[in-house]
Every structure is written in C-alpha cells, then in structure tokens.
Amino acid sequence: MRDLRTQVESYAELLDSSTPPLEELFDHVDVAPPPVAARRVRPVRRPLVVAVGVAAAVVFAVGGLFYLGRGPTPEQAPAAPAVPESLTVDVLGSAPAITAESLGTDFVSSGGAVVADGTIHLFMVAHGEGKESTVRHATSPDGEGWSITPEPLLQGKETPYGIGFIYVDSAAIMPNGDWAIYFEVLISKENVVTNEPYVTVIGRATAPGPTGPWQVDPEPVLTPGEPGTWNGLRVGDASVVTHDGTVYMAFTGVDAAERGAIGWATSSDGVNWDVSTGPVIAASEDWHDGVVIRPDLVRFNDTWLMAYSGRSRNWRGLATSSNGLSWTKSPTEPVVSIAYLTRPQIRTTELVALEERLLLLVENGGPRTGSEITVLELKGY
Numbered sequence: 001m002r003d004l005r006t007q008v009e010s011y012a013e014l015l016d017s018s019t020p021p022l023e024e025l026f027d028h029v030d031v032a033p034p035p036v037a038a039r040r041v042r043p044v045r046r047p048l049v050v051a052v053g054v055a056a057a058v059v060f061a062v063g064g065l066f067y068l069g070r071g072p073t074p075e076q077a078p079a080a081p082a083v084p085e086s087l088t089v090d091v092l093g094s095a096p097a098i099t100a101e102s103l104g105t106d107f108v109s110s111g112g113a114v115v116a117d118g119t120i121h122l123f124m125v126a127h128g129e130g131k132e133s134t135v136r137h138a139t140s141p142d143g144e145g146w147s148i149t150p151e152p153l154l155q156g157k158e159t160p161y162g163i164g165f166i167y168v169d170s171a172a173i174m175p176n177g178d179w180a181i182y183f184e185v186l187i188s189k190e191n192v193v194t195n196e197p198y199v200t201v202i203g204r205a206t207a208p209g210p211t212g213p214w215q216v217d218p219e220p221v222l223t224p225g226e227p228g229t230w231n232g233l234r235v236g237d238a239s240v241v242t243h244d245g246t247v248y249m250a251f252t253g254v255d256a257a258e259r260g261a262i263g264w265a266t267s268s269d270g271v272n273w274d275v276s277t278g279p280v281i282a283a284s285e286d287w288h289d290g291v292v293i294r295p296d297l298v299r300f301n302d303t304w305l306m307a308y309s310g311r312s313r314n315w316r317g318l319a320t321s322s323n324g325l326s327w328t329k330s331p332t333e334p335v336v337s338i339a340y341l342t343r344p345q346i347r348t349t350e351l352v353a354l355e356e357r358l359l360l361l362v363e364n365g366g367p368r369t370g371s372e373i374t375v376l377e378l379k380g381y
Contacts, residue, residue: 080303080320083330087380093144096372106370110350110361112171121210133165143375170240178206184236200234239297250295281327296351307351314338
C-alpha cells in the first residue's frame with residue numbers, strides 16, 4: 001500500500017508549495033485499557049449468593065441463545081497456519097519490473113492488483129513533479145514480463161471529493177462482477193498554525209472490466225468513525241479481497257491522538273461496510289517501533305495472509321488469520337527488508353497470490369529521486 005507521508009512530502013509542490021511536512025500518516029502506539037481501581041468487597045450471606053448464582057445462570061443461558069449461530073469470535077476461531085521460519089525472499093525476473101520512465105513520469109506506485117484467469121492486473125498510480133496523477137493498468141502472466149495499457153484509466157482530478165492526489169491502495173472484483181479500485185484521498189490538509197490535523201477517506205471507482213470505462217463513486221465508501229473512536233480522525237490503506245461472495249477489507253484507522261492501528265471490515269457490495277469495533281492487529285515487536293500499518297491482504301492456502309509495515313517503511317512483516325479478527329505474526333519478523341532491493345527506500349507494496357506462488361510488488365526508490373516497481377517472490381509458505 002501507499003505511504004502518504006512520503007508521497008505528499010515528495011510532491012508538495014503539486015498540492016501546495018507551502019504544504020508543511022506531515023506527521024507519520026498512521027502512527028500507532030498500543031493503548032492499554034485504563035486501570036481498574038481496587039475496591040473492598042463486603043461478605044455476602046449464603047441465600048444471596050445462591051440467588052445471584054441462579055440469576056447468572058439464567059443470563060448465561062439467554063446470552064448463549066442470543067449469540068447462537070453468529071460468526072466465530074477470535075477465541076472460538078480455529079488457529080491459522082503460522083508463517084514458517086523457512087520462508088525465503090528472491091527477486092523475481094529483472095529488477096526493476098516496471099519503471100516510471102516507461103510511463104512518462106517520475107514515480108510509480110505498486111497500487112492494487114487482481115488475479116483473474118491466471119493473469120495479474122495491476123492498477124498503479126503514476127505521478128511526478130509538474131505531472132498529473134494518473135491511474136495506469138498493467139498485466140502479467142507470471143509477475144516478470146509486464147504489458148502496460150497505453151492510455152491512463154483515470155486522472156486524480158476526476159475524484160468529486162478530496163484535494164490533491166488519489167493513492168490507489170487495492171483492487172478487487174465485486175460479487176456482482178464489477179471491477180473496483182480502492183483509493184485514499186485527502187479531504188483536508190494539516191494546518192500547523194491552528195493545530196488541525198489532516199483527514200483522509202477511502203474512495204472507490206468501478207468498471208465493467210479492467211480497462212474501463214471507470215467511474216468514481218460520488219461519495220467515499222469509508223470515512224472516519226465517530227469522534228473519540230479508534231478510527232475517528234482518518235482512514236486509509238484499504239486492502240480489499242472478495243471471497244465466497246463477501247468483500248473483506250483490512251485498513252488503517254487513526255484516532256484523535258494520532259494513534260493508528262489496523263482494522264477489519266466486511267461488506268456484501270463493496271460500498272456499505274461493517275467495521276470492527278476496534279483494531280485487529282497492533283504493534284508487539286521492537287522493529288514495529290510502536291506502529292503496525294499499511295496492510296496488504298490476500299487469501300492464500302485457505303487462510304488470510306497479511307503483509308504490513310512497522311513505523312519504518314523499509315521493513316515488512318507477515319501475519320496469518322483464520323477469521324480476520326485474530327492474527328498470528330511471523331516468528332521471524334521482519335520477513336522483507338530493504339536488503340533485498342537496490343534503491344534506499346521501500347515505499348508502497350502490494351501482496352499477490354498467483355496460484356501457488358506468493359509475490360510482493362514493491363515500489364522501490366527514494367524520497368525525491370523517483371521510484372520503480374520490483375517484484376519479490378516469497379517462497380516456502
């Protein structure tokens with residue numbers, strides 16, 4: 001997924017030449033529940049204990065009937081296969097696989113990918129200084145050789161809401177057969193004078209096929225939650241997968257204190273979403289540096305697999321889940337690092353399940369020196 005801080009800072013002149021540096025888009029620090037004050041408990045007579053016990057049994061039975069038939073909770077769900085310690089990473093084919101120069105621009109993001117009939121369809125964002133932000137389409141049967149559609153599919157200015165660029169994060173085929181790309185867009189800028197943070201939302205565009213014509217939805221499909229909630233300030237980094245007729249999304253939410261975390265949402269149509277009441281994955285390792293963000297979600301070997309970033313964009317970890325609510329992180333994190341690449345920075349990534357192969361498309365570059373896409377293959381999962 002994209003790194004909004006890096007891209008906005010790198011191309012501030014395209015948004016506003018006076019745009020101040022932005023804080024880390026999805027800063028996350030774990031928030032422990034508030035301590036419960038200890039209180040003295042008075043002795044209770046036996047008849048009252050019996051009455052309370054009977055009442056508790058009744059409540060438990062009624063509660064059990066109420067929840068009967070509902071989906072599994074994280075505790076009830078079967079454990080997902082762990083990420084093996086023997087997982088290896090190789091550069092696939094030539095590096096880079098796609099250059100910004102081939103698109104007539106300076107930067108190219110890894111965007112969102114869909115695998116259909118054995119072909120990878122990649123929806124990238126090409127942009128650069130003095131150049132319009134455009135969504136481009138490329139295909140590959142194996143992740144090595146790529147064919148790029150000559151004309152752009154969309155321009156950033158076609159979005160009826162938001163300001164500045166759109167950042168394509170994901171792509172999926174909807175249950176009704178429509179193709180969809182999900183993107184993030186700024187709807188307000190940071191104002192350091194008035195201490196107002198910036199706000200982002202998640203939008204969508206659809207088409208009958210991968211080459212269009214593409215139509216942007218008139219309104220965002222996911223906006224921040226209620227003030228004071230875990231995702232009450234901004235949402236972004238959407239990673240969308242359709243599985244068994246349901247659309248699933250992993251995304252990052254940020255609260256008013258600028259704390260970000262990864263959440264989970266489900267939908268029947270890709271527009272209306274049921275969002276998890278809280279984060280489903282959070283920082284736990286030193287390399288996370290208090291932050292777990294930028295999810296890349298796939299369905300692989302009958303389980304959910306997610307690549308994600310810590311505070312540093314140059315590392316990626318992997319986690320597995322059987323239900324999307326409870327996740328197990330790799331014991332050998334991080335799985336991917338800048339050591340596998342030639343340029344100094346990992347910017348955006350996109351995880352792709354191609355039959356029995358697992359690929360990671362990486363935007364590799366520098367903050368002001370352009371970028372390109374290199375394909376890594378994760379072997380041994």
